[in-house]
Amino acid sequence: xxxxxxxxxxxxxxxxxxxxxxxxxxxxxxxxxxxxxxxxxxxxxxxxxxxxxxxxxxxxxxxxxxxxxxxxxxxxxxxxxxxxxxxxxxxxxxxxxxxxxxxxxxxxxxxxxxxxxxxxxxxxxxxxxxxxxxxxxxxxxxxxxxxxxxxxxxxxxxxxxxxxxxxxxxxxxxxxxxxxxxxxxxxxxxxxxxxxxxxxxxxxxxxxxxxxxxxxxxxxxxxxxxxxxxxxxxxxxxxxxxxxxxxxxxxxxxxxxxxxxxxxxxxxxxxxxxxxxxxxxxxxxxxxxxxxxxxxxxxxxxxxxxxxxxxxxxxxxxxxxxxxxxxxxxxxxxxxxxxxxxxxxxxxxxxxxxxxxxxxxxxxxxxxxxxxxxxxxxxxxxxxxxxxxxxxxxxxxxxxxxxxxxxxxxxxxxxxxxxxxxxxxxxxxxxxxxxxxxxxxxxxxxxxxxxxxxxxxxxxxxxxxxxxxxxxxxxxxxxxxxxxxxxxxxxxxxxxxxxxxxxxxxxxxxxxxxxxxxxxxxxxxxxxxxxxxxxxxxxxxxxxxxxxxxxxxxxxxxxxxxxxxxxxxxxxxxxxxxxxxxxxxxxxxxxxxxxxxxxxxxxxxxxxxxxxxxxxxxxxxxxxxxxxxxxxxxxxxxxxxxxxxxxxxxxxxxxxxxxxxxxxxxxxxxxxxxxxxxxxxxxxxxxxxxxxxxxxxxxxxxxxxxxxxxxxxxxxxxxxxxxxxxxxxxxxxxxxxxxxxxxxxxxxxxxxxxxxxxxxxxxxxxxxxxxxxxxxxxxxxxxxxxxxxxxxxxxxxxxxxxx
Amino acid sequence: xxxxxxxxxxxxxxxxxxxxxxxxxxxxxxxxxxxxxxxxxxxxxxxxxxxxxxxxxxxxxxxxxxxxxxxxxxxxxxxxxxxxxxxxxxxxxxxxxxxxxxxxxxxxxxxxxxxxxxxxxxxxxxxxxxxxxxxxxxxxxxxxxxxxxxxxxx
Numbered sequence: 001x002x003x004x005x006x007x008x009x010x011x012x013x014x015x016x017x018x019x020x021x022x023x024x025x026x027x028x029x030x031x032x033x034x035x036x037x038x039x040x041x042x043x044x045x046x047x048x049x050x051x052x053x054x055x056x057x058x059x060x061x062x063x064x065x066x067x068x069x070x071x072x073x074x075x076x077x078x079x080x081x082x083x084x085x086x087x088x089x090x091x092x093x094x095x096x097x098x099x100x101x102x103x104x105x106x107x108x109x110x111x112x113x114x115x116x117x118x119x120x121x122x123x124x125x126x127x128x129x130x131x132x133x134x135x136x137x138x139x140x141x142x143x144x145x146x147x148x149x150x151x152x153x154x155x156x157x158x159x160x161x162x163x164x165x166x167x168x169x170x171x172x173x174x175x176x177x178x179x180x181x182x183x184x185x186x187x188x189x190x191x192x193x194x195x196x197x198x199x200x201x202x203x204x205x206x207x208x209x210x211x212x213x214x215x216x217x218x219x220x221x222x223x224x225x226x227x228x229x230x231x232x233x234x235x236x237x238x239x240x241x242x243x244x245x246x247x248x249x250x251x252x253x254x255x256x257x258x259x260x261x262x263x264x265x266x267x268x269x270x271x272x273x274x275x276x277x278x279x280x281x282x283x284x285x286x287x288x289x290x291x292x293x294x295x296x297x298x299x300x301x302x303x304x305x306x307x308x309x310x311x312x313x314x315x316x317x318x319x320x321x322x323x324x325x326x327x328x329x330x331x332x333x334x335x336x337x338x339x340x341x342x343x344x345x346x347x348x349x350x351x352x353x354x355x356x357x358x359x360x361x362x363x364x365x366x367x368x369x370x371x372x373x374x375x376x377x378x379x380x381x382x383x384x385x386x387x388x389x390x391x392x393x394x395x396x397x398x399x400x401x402x403x404x405x406x407x408x409x410x411x412x413x414x415x416x417x418x419x420x421x422x423x424x425x426x427x428x429x430x431x432x433x434x435x436x437x438x439x440x441x442x443x444x445x446x447x448x449x450x451x452x453x454x455x456x457x458x459x460x461x462x463x464x465x466x467x468x469x470x471x472x473x474x475x476x477x478x479x480x481x482x483x484x485x486x487x488x489x490x491x492x493x494x495x496x497x498x499x500x501x502x503x504x505x506x507x508x509x510x511x512x513x514x515x516x517x518x519x520x521x522x523x524x525x526x527x528x529x530x531x532x533x534x535x536x537x538x539x540x541x542x543x544x545x546x547x548x549x550x551x552x553x554x555x556x557x558x559x560x561x562x563x564x565x566x567x568x569x570x571x572x573x574x575x576x577x578x579x580x581x582x583x584x585x586x587x588x589x590x591x592x593x594x595x596x597x598x599x600x601x602x603x604x605x606x607x608x609x610x611x612x613x614x615x616x617x618x619x620x621x622x623x624x625x626x627x628x629x630x631x632x633x634x635x636x637x638x639x640x641x642x643x644x645x646x647x648x649x650x651x652x653x654x655x656x657x658x659x660x661x662x663x664x665x666x667x668x669x670x671x672x673x674x675x676x677x678x679x680x681x682x683x684x685x686x687x688x689x690x691x692x693x694x695x696x697x698x699x700x701x702x703x704x705x706x707x708x709x710x711x712x713x714x715x716x717x718x719x720x721x722x723x724x725x726x727x728x729x730x731x732x733x734x735x736x737x738x739x740x741x742x743x744x745x746x747x748x749x750x751x752x753x754x755x756x757x758x759x760x761x762x763x764x765x766x767x768x769x770x771x772x773x774x775x776x777x778x779x780x781x782x783x784x785x786x787x788x789x790x791x792x793x794x795x796x797x798x799x800x801x802x803x
Numbered sequence: 804x805x806x807x808x809x810x811x812x813x814x815x816x817x818x819x820x821x822x823x824x825x826x827x828x829x830x831x832x833x834x835x836x837x838x839x840x841x842x843x844x845x846x847x848x849x850x851x852x853x854x855x856x857x858x859x860x861x862x863x864x865x866x867x868x869x870x871x872x873x874x875x876x877x878x879x880x881x882x883x884x885x886x887x888x889x890x891x892x893x894x895x896x897x898x899x900x901x902x903x904x905x906x907x908x909x910x911x912x913x914x915x916x917x918x919x920x921x922x923x924x925x926x927x928x929x930x931x932x933x934x935x936x937x938x939x940x941x942x943x944x945x946x947x948x949x950x951x952x953x954x955x956x957x
Contacts (some may be wrong), residue, residue, distance in 0.1 A: 020893070022889075024897070025889045026879070028894045029885040029888055029894060029900055030872075030874070030875045031830075031872060032831065037833075212935055213896070214833075214835040214899045214935050215896065215898040216834075264896075266833075267896040267936055299841075470807050519911050520896055521895035522893075595830050688892065692895070692940075695938040697938060721836065721837060722836045722838055722840035729933065729939075730932075730934075730939040730943065731923070731929070733929050735940060
């Protein structure tokens with residue numbers, strides 16, 4: 001894939017789909033981009049947060065006197081200092097079922113306190129804050145705060161938390177059960193399983209993992225006494241959303257008194273879309289002290305406070321015929337929500353996972369039930385591929401288990417059960433209706449590109465080198481484009497999930513695009529400029545994109561669920577079309593021709609059949625700015641906004657093939673080849689998407705091979721820094737073989753589907769399938785992630801329980 | 804410091820990264836972890852790439868320190884490595900990027916005139932720098948491109 005260069009290549013239309021260089025990259029490569037830790041306002045004071053050292057206890061007393069006396073300390077505060085601060089709300093409760101939450105006074109069902117005053121419920125639970133002249137002074141003073149605890153018993157697993165006699169976390173949540181949520185048809189599924197020729201079952205642990213953006217979170221609060229306005233700089237995926245939630249539901253101030261600015265954000269993958277206590281604290285402390293207040297997290301702090309992902313324990317069953325037709329799938333899942341409901345965690349653990357479990361397969365009967373429970377761990381939230389990755393993992397493990405049981409090639413089983421191309425739109429029976437797809441083409445392409453037919457010979461060759469080669473397939477469908485607001489309301493999401501864009505054409509012909517979305521590294525400035533330039537047929541370099549500042553940008557939910565290109569970009573395209581339509585009307589006036597004779601194409605309005613009689617985009621921009629000669633029904637100026645709420649989600653999909661070599665002596669697993677064929681519909685900038693696909697796959701490989709949030713029986717996170725929590729490094733992966741298919745979505749004017757995180761969905765399943773394949777002649781039928789060398793080595797020696 | 808002399812008094816326990824970011828305002832160097840694992844704070848000390856969160860400032864006295872701010876030309880012109888990383892889109896959120904440019908700069912410099920580093924050598928060199936966005940592929944391709952370009956030009 002090479003960069004497009006030269007003037008003509010940068011001129012739309014035809015610009016969309018071109019791999020132009022990211023315009024964000026030069027300043028990133030020069031270290032010039034400003035992240036939240038680089039925001040230094042004059043007079044800034046520094047905040048540090050005291051997190052609980054124990055996982056579950058009553059707080060009997062907090063003594064801050066010694067800390068207050070230390071050099072540089074300006075303020076030490078506990079929950080008692082902020083009686084007016086409301087708790088942080090949860091806005092995605094599982095729809096259609098009874099849910100139990102710790103309450104929020106605003107009438108919302110779910111909440112967590114900004115600072116906890118009565119009890120602590122996980123290690124790191126914020127108890128007190130110090131503000132000092134320097135960061136070092138603030139951190140030093142934390143050690144002088146003394147907290148008296150009365151220890152309570154600890155529970156860290158969802159299934160344990162639901163057992164009789166388990167420690168209770170919240171008074172309002174009897175038995176720690178947040179919700180019992182189901183989708184699909186239970187009776188039909190049970191009957192199909194009872195009547196089946198073959199059934200297979202697995203007990204799966206989809207282990208808790210930590211997203212680990214390389215930039216820890218941070219927040220800077222500022223308060224303008226003269227205007228009563230607050231400004232929050234935060235590493236956030238959703239500045240508008242945070243503005244709404246913080247102003248109305250936490251601070252209790254008018255919406256328009258809070259401005260949220262997301263500077264350059266150093267990765268997120270889901271975790272920075274959540275409300276955290278620090279965001280409210282820097283604002284109220286900035287007002288109290290009359291100075292800007294800054295807080296920047298540490299890595300260990302991040303691991304003990306930023307939402308974590310996955311964490312399901314599941315019993316899953318698949319039923320089918322002897323000749324490879326899947327007739328039913330059933331999942332019982334215990335989801336661990338952590339100590340408090342995070343902003344949207346309960347929805348992630350239920351709908352995003354459960355409605356996806358049948359993947360690319362047409363299955364007559366399916367049912368999923370989720371028991372969502374509170375435990376003494378960090379709150380659960382989204383993580384790159386969230387919900388959909390857990391769903392693909394269980395389904396793709398089951399398909400391989402089933403193929404082994406009936407002695408059929410796993411590829412043949414998949415081929416037999418794919419949703420046929422002529423069945424779209426396809427209702428999967430679990431609540432999603434897939435928009436478009438050609439799964440056969442996509443799947444066959446992955447087999448061909450990976451050289452699947454040659455695997456037996458490669459296995460034999462590997463054995464001569466002391467290696468066991470295994471091959472693993474995994475397919476997936478990923479719901480993206482969150483979302484249609486009405487549809488999301490049925491899932492229990494409180495809030496509009498539409499996205500908006502404003503386009504202002506300046507008198508000199510340059511264009512400013514502002515969107516509600518906010519990049520966390522996805523080159524929005526490049527891709528969104530392409531969308532506008534393509535529509536207008538103008539030089540992409542004349543288009544600037546602005547986002548991430550609630551004062552300047554129109555409302556939007558932000559970047560999550562791979563929604564920017566299928567939500568914000570369509571809003572841009574539709575806005576450009578409004579402007580073009582106005583230009584046709586005005587252009588006809590300027591050209592002195594009837595409106596129905598005027599045409600907009602290639603960056604100008606001209607007379608049909610006489611392209612010489614034309615006004616260019618820049619000429620029209622100037623003429624519209626003057627407004628001279630316009631009839632009363634045409635307003636001067638070019639400034640339009642669109643709010644885009646699609647009719648339904650979109651459903652990207654794909655097929656991945658992992659080839660691993662397991663070392664017979666050491667149990668080490670090496671991914672020696674990886675093939676991915678993904679379908680994200682029409683793509684705006686293939687260079688940008690390529691990077692996201694590659695990064696997503698590595699993230700998924702991380703879960704399969706090395707990543708795990710490990711809690712001990714006292715609720716201490718023992719993998720709380722990057723020495724103990726392994727992230728994939730460059731030497732852990734080979735180059736990948738990548739290709740794509742393209743079935744445009746009918747649900748937006750660009751035919752776009754989500755892309756950013758979709759390739760994180762199948763790799764864990766593909767790799768575990770591959771390792772199990774490598775060890776299958778030893779009778780190994782499943783190994784829990786992560787597939788560490790020790791775990792695999794024990795299985796090579798015949799140790800370990802078998803299902 | 805990037806070619807200019809800096810004189811200051813440092814506390815005995817001050818870390819070089821603190822001096823760079825808080826003392827000298829060179830915020831291009833990033834802090835991503837507490838333990839020397841992520842590589843976002845890599846700078847070059849007398850030409851060798853080091854993690855500046857693991858260097859006590861006073862231990863760097865008398866050394867040449869170069870940071871990301873001193874890499875590009877005075878008009879912002881990208882070096883061959885930076886340009887190659889730009890062409891391969893070897894950055895997404897960009898937080899780990901300055902550390903990578905500093906670490907990889909040493910690799911490209913040290914192999915200039917000799918054999919180009921192999922893919923495994925590049926990947927091994929990169930193991931001190933964590934990236935969560937790119938999966939490293941575009942970064943490895945960028946180094947390959949930079950080495951190929953410098954050899955053509957050299």
